[in-house]
Structure formats: structure tokens, C-alpha cells
Amino acid sequence: MEKWNELCFILSESVSINASEQIFELKVIQAFEKLGWSHFKKEISVRESIQIGSSNRITPDLIIKSNGANLFVIEVKKLSIDLKNPDHQFQLSSYMRMLRLNFGILIGNEIKIFIDGSLVGTNQFELLETISFKKDNPQGLKFINLFQKETFSQANIEKYIQEKIETIKDNQVIDHLRKEISTSEYCEFLKNKLKDKLLNDYNENIVEKVLEDFKVKIYNSSQIQIEAQHTIYLQSPRNSSENYDGTSKEMELAKIYKKVPVWFNKLDQKNSQILLNYLKLRAQKTPVTFFELEKACERIENFRSSYQAMKTISERNNAKVFDEVGKIISLWEPGKDFVEKEYEKYLQRQNL
Structure with missing residues (x-):
């Protein structure tokens, strides 16, 4: 684990987030020299210009070699760049395809290992693993064992790839079944x-x-x-509230039409804060659970009793705006459109 922690220091702690790509590339070269590959012996080939066909050339950032044969390619991006950008993956995959390599490594603010998607029956290059620069990271130890010169072997790499391919295929089946059983x-x-x-x-x-x-x-x-x-x-x-008779429903809607505009204007009220917290959560993710809303409202005194009144039809409540099924919260359907329109007006006022 010490060698991985040293790599974390070289590739993360010892370099500024604003360092140029050229400076960070030197750090990556240093890291792979720590793994036993020699820049001097041309086991680390830096920006090698390679002829492809009669008129094209490519210049990968780094290629790791053994006895002149290409083992894997490395694309380097500075720490401030988001590696999720598909353009970076495309660039790496182009080098892999042209060099006829099954896998490659993208290094920036983390390490991403990709393989040729044809190995898993797709046309896209597949992400095998993402490794963050955290000390004592078990994934980091696995990375060291796979890619240091001393223990590097095609057999180990192929075994690693096959294990990851099986995981990818299993996840594809799992995703399919999850969607299917929700029908x-x-x-x-x-x-x-x-x-x-x-x-x-x-x-x-x-x-x-x-x-x-x-x-x-x-x-x-x-x-x-x-x-x-x-x-x-x-x-x-x-x-549920859907089965109340028309009179109760109309009375409750009348409360909504009266109370909700006030809630969006008097933000010191508990009902206002609870409704706003719910709508903000809903904008971030759907569905919203009771536990998430309770956490967002942890500073509101007697939250549970106030919330209970906002999901119940009764003579004494302020107005029913919520429905709850299995701890999943939604806006009460009969009043939903009105609440959302009032919320839009509130947001417009806030942006003035």
C-alpha cells in the first residue's frame, strides 16, 4: 500500500490543481518510473509520433512498452479538467483502436481504465474502473499490482479484464431486470x-x-x-385523499387557493418552510422521501405535527398539499397545478 500512497502524493498532493498539462504529464512519468518503467530505456514513450496509414499520424501522450512492443496507452489531462467529458474518452479510444490495444488509461484528477467495447459486445469503449487518489485505497493497491513492471503480465491483465467484463454483463442484466419488474x-x-x-x-x-x-x-x-x-x-x-367526497375535496381546494399564496409570501411560517424545502428537494431528485424532507426541515420546531397537518384533510388543518405513500411524498393531485404555479411566481419574484 505504501507504493500506492506514494503515487497519491506524486499525482495529487504534490501538484497544484492549476498546474499545466505539461507539468502534470511529468508527474505521471515520475509515477510510472516509481512503478519500475524506465523513461531512459524507452519503456515510457512520450508523445511518440506514429504513422497510421499513408497520410495520418497520431501522438499519444504516453505509451508503456516492453522490448519495443506497445503494452498500453495513457492519456493525460490536467487536474482541473472533468474526466467525464466524452471527448477525452474518445481521444483515448482512438489511440487504443489505432494501436490495436485492448485497454488504455486516462489520468487526471483520478484514474480511469477503459477497454475496447467489442470485448463485451458493444461498439462503445467501456469504462472498467475509476480509481480516486485516496490513501490506502484498495483499488489503488490493485492498480499497483497490475501495472507495476515487476508484476505486470498479459495473463493478469486478461484475468482482470475478464472479471470486469463479467461485472459489466451482470450489471447490464441487473439493470434490465430492474426495469422489467417495475412494469x-x-x-x-x-x-x-x-x-x-x-x-x-x-x-x-x-x-x-x-x-x-x-x-x-x-x-x-x-x-x-x-x-x-x-x-x-x-x-x-x-x-387516500382521492376518495373523499366532492364536498371535502372542494373545501380543501378552497383552503389551498387561500393559504398557499400566503405561504409563498410569508416565509417565516412553518408551512412555508416545509413546502419550500420539499419543492427544492423535488427539483434535485424524484421521488422525495419523508426522511429526506425531515432532514431538510430539522431546524423547524415540531416539524412532524406541522407536516402531518399538510397531508391530511380535516376541518382544522391549514391546507392539504401533500400525499404520502410508503414514505414517498408527492403533491396532492387535485391541488398540484395550483401549488406549482404559485411556486413559479415565487421563483420569478426571487430572481427580480
Whole structure:
């Protein structure tokens, strides 16, 4: 791990964020010399001009060689550049393709390892791994073992690539299944499974009447940030605001039309702060969970009781603006458009 920590010092701590690309390139050369590759012996080839075809030439930043044979190519970008820019990946991939190399390394404010996408059945070059310059980083130790001259071997590289390819393929299958099980067909399948279970104890007429009031929705936990990996929420319209009679709904809307404009003008009120915090969170990500809103409102005294009143239809509440299903918060549908229009007016006033 000491050698990786030394690389972190060379490539991160000892160089200014505003250093030029030429200066940082010297640091990268120094780092790979620490890994045993010799610039003097031309194992590190710097800006070599290479003839491609009859009229084209390329000049990669660095090529690591052994006995004159190209092992891998390195594209260097200064620390202040965002490596997520696809142009940098394209430049590296062009060099890899022209040099007929299966993998290459992009180095800037972090290390990115790419492979030829044809190895995983795609036309794009695939990102295998991103390694940050953090001391004692286990990924950094793996990088050292793979790319230092002493332990470098094509067999180890191929094994590493195959392991990463399997991970990429597994993730592709996982992403596909996550999307598939969120479809209405799977929701209906789960509802039918629930029905079969209930039919063991109740007659079909009762079960049909119970389930006709329920909807099944599958949420991805990586989006809603709750504890269970995939959670199924059953929502009964009879217990939701959608099933209140017209009189209650119209009365609640009348409250919204009266109260919400005031909330967007008197920002010292608890209701104002809670609603604004929700709308700001929603602008950053969807959906918003109760726990996220509670954290955003941690300085609001008696937040829970105030929030409870904002999601409930009752004679004494100020106005219902929220719905909550399985800790996921949304704007109450009947009043949603009005709230959003008032919020737009608020934002316009703030920008004046």
C-alpha cells in the first residue's frame, strides 16, 4: 500500500490543481518510473509520433512498452479538467483502436481504465474502473499490482479484464431486470399472487372486493433511498385523499387557493418552510422521501405535527398539499397545478 500512497502524493498532493498539462504529464512519468518503467530505456514513450496509414499520424501522450512492443496507452489531462467529458474518452479510444490495444488509461484528477467495447459486445469503449487518489485505497493497491513492471503480465491483465467484463454483463442484466419488474405486468403478477394467498382463507367474492381497492407499485430503493432493496407498497384509495367526497375535496381546494399564496409570501411560517424545502428537494431528485424532507426541515420546531397537518384533510388543518405513500411524498393531485404555479411566481419574484 505504501507504493500506492506514494503515487497519491506524486499525482495529487504534490501538484497544484492549476498546474499545466505539461507539468502534470511529468508527474505521471515520475509515477510510472516509481512503478519500475524506465523513461531512459524507452519503456515510457512520450508523445511518440506514429504513422497510421499513408497520410495520418497520431501522438499519444504516453505509451508503456516492453522490448519495443506497445503494452498500453495513457492519456493525460490536467487536474482541473472533468474526466467525464466524452471527448477525452474518445481521444483515448482512438489511440487504443489505432494501436490495436485492448485497454488504455486516462489520468487526471483520478484514474480511469477503459477497454475496447467489442470485448463485451458493444461498439462503445467501456469504462472498467475509476480509481480516486485516496490513501490506502484498495483499488489503488490493485492498480499497483497490475501495472507495476515487476508484476505486470498479459495473463493478469486478461484475468482482470475478464472479471470486469463479467461485472459489466451482470450489471447490464441487473439493470434490465430492474426495469422489467417495475412494469405493470409484474405488478399485476404480484397482485395475483396476493389474491391466491387470500383465497386460501376467504371466498372469491370477498377477495375480489378487497383487491379492487388496491394498487401494487414496485419502487427501486436506489431511487427512494429506503432500507429495503425493493419494497412493494399497497395503497388503498379508500384510505387516500382521492376518495373523499366532492364536498371535502372542494373545501380543501378552497383552503389551498387561500393559504398557499400566503405561504409563498410569508416565509417565516412553518408551512412555508416545509413546502419550500420539499419543492427544492423535488427539483434535485424524484421521488422525495419523508426522511429526506425531515432532514431538510430539522431546524423547524415540531416539524412532524406541522407536516402531518399538510397531508391530511380535516376541518382544522391549514391546507392539504401533500400525499404520502410508503414514505414517498408527492403533491396532492387535485391541488398540484395550483401549488406549482404559485411556486413559479415565487421563483420569478426571487430572481427580480
